Every structure is written in structure tokens, then in C-alpha cells.
Amino acid sequence: MTGESAREPVLSVRNLRVEFPTRNGVLTAIDDVSFDVAPGEVLGVVGESGAGKSITGTSIIGLLDPPGRIAGGEIRLEGRRIDNLPMTEMRKIRGRRIGMVFQDPLTSLNPLYTVGRQLTETIRTHLGLGRRAAMDRAVALLDEVGIPAARRRIDAYPHQFSGGMRQRVVIALALAADPVLVIADEPTTALDVSVQAQVINVLKRMCREHGASVMLITHDMGVIAETADRVAVMYAGRIAEIGPVRQVVQHPLHPYTVGLMGSIPKLDHNEPRLRQIPGSMPRLDSIPPGCAFNPRCPQAFARCMLERPEPIPKGAARVACWLHANEEVVA
Amino acid sequence: MSPAPDTLVEVSDLSKTFDISPPWLDRVLERIPRQLLHAVTDVTFSIRRGETFALVGESGSGKSTIAKIVVGLIPANAGHIEIDGVTMGRDTRAVRTLRRRMQMIFQDPYASLNPRMRVDAIVAEPIRAFGIAHGRAVRERVGDLLRAVGLDARDGQKFPHEFSGGQRQRICIARALASDPAFLVCDEPTSALDVSVQAQILNLMRDLQAEFGLTYLFISHDLAVVRHMASRIGVLYLGRLAEVAPGASLFRNPRHPYTRMLLDAVPDLDMSGRPRTPVTGEIPNPIDPPSGCAFHPRCPLANERCRREVPLLLPAGEAIVACHAVAEGRAAA
Ligand SMILES: Nc1ncnc2c1ncn2[C@@H]1O[C@H](COP(=O)(O)OP(=O)(O)OP(=O)(O)O)[C@@H](O)[C@H]1O
Ligand SMILES: Nc1ncnc2c1ncn2[C@@H]1O[C@H](COP(=O)(O)OP(=O)(O)OP(=O)(O)O)[C@@H](O)[C@H]1O
Ligand code: SF4
Numbered sequence A: 001m002t003g004e005s006a007r008e009p010v011l012s013v014r015n016l017r018v019e020f021p022t023r024n025g026v027l028t029a030i031d032d033v034s035f036d037v038a039p040g041e042v043l044g045v046v047g048e049s050g051a052g053k054s055i056t057g058t059s060i061i062g063l064l065d066p067p068g069r070i071a072g073g074e075i076r077l078e079g080r081r082i083d084n085l086p087m088t089e090m091r092k093i094r095g096r097r098i099g100m101v102f103q104d105p106l107t108s109l110n111p112l113y114t115v116g117r118q119l120t121e122t123i124r125t126h127l128g129l130g131r132r133a134a135m136d137r138a139v140a141l142l143d144e145v146g147i148p149a150a151r152r153r154i155d156a157y158p159h160q161f162s163g164g165m166r167q168r169v170v171i172a173l174a175l176a177a178d179p180v181l182v183i184a185d186e187p188t189t190a191l192d193v194s195v196q197a198q199v200i201n202v203l204k205r206m207c208r209e210h211g212a213s214v215m216l217i218t219h220d221m222g223v224i225a226e227t228a229d230r231v232a233v234m235y236a237g238r239i240a241e242i243g244p245v246r247q248v249v250q251h252p253l254h255p256y257t258v259g260l261m262g263s264i265p266k267l268d269h270n271e272p273r274l275r276q277i278p279g280s281m282p283r284l285d286s287i288p289p290g291c292a293f294n295p296r297c298p299q300a301f302a303r304c305m306l307e308r309p310e311p312i313p314k315g316a317a318r319v320a321c322w323l324h325a326n327e328e329v330v331a
Numbered sequence B: 001m002s003p004a005p006d007t008l009v010e011v012s013d014l015s016k017t018f019d020i021s022p023p024w025l026d027r028v029l030e031r032i033p034r035q036l037l038h039a040v041t042d043v044t045f046s047i048r049r050g051e052t053f054a055l056v057g058e059s060g061s062g063k064s065t066i067a068k069i070v071v072g073l074i075p076a077n078a079g080h081i082e083i084d085g086v087t088m089g090r091d092t093r094a095v096r097t098l099r100r101r102m103q104m105i106f107q108d109p110y111a112s113l114n115p116r117m118r119v120d121a122i123v124a125e126p127i128r129a130f131g132i133a134h135g136r137a138v139r140e141r142v143g144d145l146l147r148a149v150g151l152d153a154r155d156g157q158k159f160p161h162e163f164s165g166g167q168r169q170r171i172c173i174a175r176a177l178a179s180d181p182a183f184l185v186c187d188e189p190t191s192a193l194d195v196s197v198q199a200q201i202l203n204l205m206r207d208l209q210a211e212f213g214l215t216y217l218f219i220s221h222d223l224a225v226v227r228h229m230a231s232r233i234g235v236l237y238l239g240r241l242a243e244v245a246p247g248a249s250l251f252r253n254p255r256h257p258y259t260r261m262l263l264d265a266v267p268d269l270d271m272s273g274r275p276r277t278p279v280t281g282e283i284p285n286p287i288d289p290p291s292g293c294a295f296h297p298r299c300p301l302a303n304e305r306c307r308r309e310v311p312l313l314l315p316a317g318e319a320i321v322a323c324h325a326v327a328e329g330r331a332a333a
């Protein structure tokens, strides 16, 4: 058992490898990453800056910036391979089958068009509805994401909305064509604390009601704890640990996840010192051999410097750490 | 209660408005009135020697404006600041001496380091400027400072771009410590950093505080970070203090409805499933703030008086709170 649903996954990523050719050689940004997203599931993806969260997301939707390229593995959406599709085919999948929400709502919205026009265009292109029906659907969507007086505000431009309201519009847009998967990359990082919680709730509710699975990328473990069903912890382009969110948050297995959880200041218990992971994540051009976490790991031993641990099943989770390899052999 | 706390910083009735009017000619031609943004209004607090006082609040609540006024980067429109018995503002000798005992750390550690200077020159700058050491002693002091913040003395030979974000913030802290300050103003010092690196910097700041007896004004929008660092906390809303309370008390027994809302918005990492009141509404436009209590459009306890009358900061238990409901005893805990 890997803890992943027996039903066919909506998204299946296998052995994904993403490279950036540079003057000083090829950098591997994503190295052998595999995971599934089950129907209706919220998969959280966490990790520090540069861990490869966004690159994983952009590979899936076919928007990797050149010279970045998928150098290995495969990506399947509802069983169909999408990593090798021509651009025109991929464009039909984006927006229709996969919705997107990015950190800055202004990158997803065209400042020159009214919110209504952007919504109806998406609806008409992807769902083939008439003008009238598309307009009704647009209003209904804005209403659903909690824009007050939706019918009156449909002719407003993005800049006439506040940051939180704009992100609601983006969520409406992402779900306009009833996609099976929504990829949300740091959807609340640019928003204020009190507004973040609202927007996350809207995202969660909308995806549940529209039956879309979610891949929620963030560096905020608190958001994941409240929102995700399962979580993947990324480190230096690989998955360190992936499993049910409660298990990963409360009983992390990988030393990196343990360190990460301990370094977060908590509201209700105040220790004089935070747990601290020494050093910082290596840059792509200096990832150490063996386990990439070994220079920072308090439990590293000889094998960690030599051999790279693969993610191995451990209960409902998978963990890439030699500490957890032996028991498997015994079991 | 401890007898007569030794106050280092005293800020009284601080106000700051920014003139954001369009240029004069446009205004005259289009008959637009002058527009003033009240960034900070009547803010009063004090900081004891050796303690960490924190200001929390959402974007635009006036945190950075207060920080910049306190260190003298921008002038206030009204109010009084006294640090170590010296009144700030006038350019007296006492103020100039004091400047050296007061340093600031900013959010973006890269923007605040000159990319063309080597790290040892960056850290040596205040030592030379204030004439704290001369000749070989400067080199030694730079080395000591770099070690104090967890870097290697040899790192002085490198340029800022050769360091990670967390290491750059360490350099900023070393530079701030170079002039032997008593008081550090830290404006979101870890907001640009990853959690694991944030933990290193927060631990370092607490160690340095214990070692050198530093006093901090610590600014953040992250309640959990503030909880970890501060002994007393001021909560800002649209440029005014809503509540000032000792850290433990603020989190155990938040009194102001806005403080409660902020606490409720923090994701629950313990997954305890504690019940939470959903947060409503958004921060209003500071150019045209709501009448009376600026929080009234979002407040579940708002009534007619709240829409009319600005609430004053009044004592409430261990805290001081600006809320009619609290003063009237309508805000049951
Ligand atoms: N165009 C590029 N050329 C070279 N390297 C790149 C390029 N784009 C991204 N990378 C590298 O790929 C790695 C993964 O980047 P990615 O944006 O996925 O990180 P992330 O986990 O989303 O981080 P963040 O939290 O900062 O958004 C980083 O080390 C980054 O420097
Ligand atoms: N130089 C300026 N000119 C005009 N308005 C300003 C200026 N500096 C700040 N403001 C305004 O004053 C208000 C308070 O800003 P301030 O930067 O102090 O907020 P903050 O609490 O530090 O917010 P953040 O969390 O975004 O840093 C905001 O509405 C801001 O737009
Ligand atoms: S494999 Fe070794 S170095 Fe890597 S996390 Fe596990 S114990 Fe630490």
C-alpha cells in the first residue's frame, strides 16, 4: 500500500526529470519525482525556496520556460500522456482540463479586459456555450467565490478589485471550464494574513463542489495542515517524504521534515529556542552526492554520503531516507 | 509587577500623514482636493531596556513608517520620541551620539548591502564612521562580528552575491552590531527567508540579545514569529494601535475583536480542529478610512457608537485596548 487511491489517479507523474542546460553544464532541477493525485484529493507540495515546487507545476501544464526541458519520465492526466503533446494540444488542456492559480493574481488576469469578458471568453472557448449562457455562468461563478453584487461587478476591470478579491476572480477563472485538476502555486503568499484564510477556504470549497483535484504548492506548512489530504515534501529537486498530511505533520519520518516542522514558530507553545537545521539548501550546481540532505542532517551516517536513497513505502507514506530502509528488509 | 521598569524608548502620540495628492497644477485644473494618507495616528508605546517589543499588523498598517520615524529616517508630523532620555528630532550632539547606539535591520537583506563592496568593508563601515576602532583593530573587530553571527572571518573577502539569503541577513546583523548599539529596530527581518533559515536567524537574534543586552523593536506580520520573539506586543490596524499587551496574555486572552480575528486566521498546525470564526471583509482603503473605529465594517461587535466615535486606548486587565465593546464590557471573552 502506498496510501494512494485504488481508483485511477487524475494526475500521475512518474520519474519526472527536468533539466536546464547552462553554459557551465546541465542543471537538474527535478530529479526522478513520482507522485499521484487521486480524484477529489488535495495534494500539498511544500519545501523551501528553490526546492523545485514551481518547476514541477509548470512541467505538468507544459509551461516550462526554455531552456528548461523535461528530460525524462512521464506525466499522465486521466491516464493520457500529456508531457509529449504538441503545443496546440496542450493549450486545449490548460484551462479546460487543468485550471491554474498563481501567486500574483495580476499574472493570470488581463488588465485591459473586464473580469466578465475574461470569464465568458474562457467559458465559451472551452465549453462552447452561447453568449447569454456564458454570461450567466460567469455571474454564478463570481457569486460562488464570494464577490458581492456579482452581476454589477462583472464589468469591472481587475485593478478595481482588492488583492483578495482578485484572487477570488482567478479562482473563478480557473474553475470556469470545470477542470479535473487545479494547480495552485502559492495562491495566498502575496495576500494579507486575514485575507489568506478566506481565499484558501474559497479555493478548497470551489474545488470540492466542482469535483476538481488540487495540487497546492506553498511553503506554508500551516496552510497545508489545514487544507491538504496528502503532502509531498520536496528538497533539492526530489521528494523527501510524501504521505497523509496528519502523519507527515505530526509524525514526520524524514529528518528534513522533522527539522522543518521544528523550525516553525508555534502560537500556543513558546520554547526559548526553535529547532534549527544548520546551513541552507544546496544550489543546483552543488548538490552533494548520496543523500542531498546529508551535510545538514543530524543523523547522517556513512551510507548517506555514498548512495542516494529512493522513496520507499513506510506505512501510508513514502520516505527517501536510509534510516527507514532497514526495517523494510526485515518486514 | 517589577518596580519602575527601566524604559529605554518612549514613543508618544506619534502621527504621520503622507501627501499623496496629484501634482499641484493637475489638482487646480481638475479641481481635485488635496489627498492625505494617515499612515500613523496617535501611536504611543514604550520599550524597556533589554526587552523585545513587537508591532504586528497587516500590510499598510503603518509598521515600517513607525520604524523609520523611530530611527530618524523620516520625520513625524506630530508626537514625541525619547530614547535613553534624549529627545529625538533636533540635531543635537546628544542625538548624534545616540544614532550610533541605534541600528536598523531590514526585510530585504540583498537590497540593503552594497553589491560592489566586500563583506569586511561593509561591516567595517560603521566602525570607521563612528571612530570605534582604528588600524588593525578594525580587522579584528570585523572578524569577531562575523563569528558572532555564525559566519567565518574569511567570509569577509567575499561579495554579498556569494551568500544565501540567510547568510546575507547575518551580514546585515553583523553590520548593525558593529557600532555597538543598544537598540535595534528590525523590520520584518525574516520575512524573505525560508522557515529553516528563519529559525537560525531568530535564534541568533535571541542569543545576541542575551549576550549584548540588546533592546529590540521587532516588526512582523507573522503572529507566531512575534509570539516567539516578543515580551510585549502592539497590534496595529490602519495606523492606530488596537491593543498592547504582554505576549502571553495577548495569545491566551486576546481582547480586541481585530486581535481575535488575526489569531483565528492563523492556520492550525497542531490540527487540533479548534473552532475558528471565519474572517470577514478586507482591509479598507487607508485614504478614505471608515468613520469612528476603522475596524467597524469587519467587526462582529460593531454598533452605532463604533461608527461615530474613535475608541481610545484604555487599560483592560494586563492590556490596553482601543475598543468600545471592551470598555463597555460587551466583548465577553
Ligand atoms: N530558467 C532557469 N534556469 C536555471 N535554473 C532555473 C530556472 N528556473 C528555475 N531554476 C532553478 O530550478 C530550481 C527550482 O525552482 P522552482 O522555481 O521550482 O523552486 P520553488 O520550489 O518553486 O521555489 P520558491 O519557493 O522560491 O518558489 C531552483 O534552484 C531554480 O534556481
Ligand atoms: N512615502 C510614502 N508616500 C505615500 N504613502 C506612503 C509612503 N510610505 C508609506 N505609505 C503609506 O502609508 C501606509 C503605511 O505604510 P507602511 O509601509 O508603514 O505599512 P506596513 O505596515 O509596513 O506594511 P507592509 O506590511 O506592507 O510592509 C500605507 O498605506 C502606505 O501605502
Ligand atoms: S539518508 Fe541519511 S543524510 Fe539523508 S536524511 Fe536520511 S539519515 Fe539523513
Ligand code: SF4
Pocket (backbone or CB within 6 Å): B256, B257, B258, B293, B294, B295, B296, B297, B299, B300, B301, B302, B303, B306, B311, B322, B323, B324, B325, B326
Ligand atoms: S470599537 Fe466597536 S467596531 Fe471597533 S473593535 Fe470595538 S466593537 Fe468593534
Ligand SMILES: [Mg+2]
Pocket (backbone or CB within 6 Å): A053, A054, A055, A185
Ligand atoms: Mg515557486
Ligand SMILES: [Mg+2]
Pocket (backbone or CB within 6 Å): B063, B064, B065, B187
Ligand atoms: Mg513594512
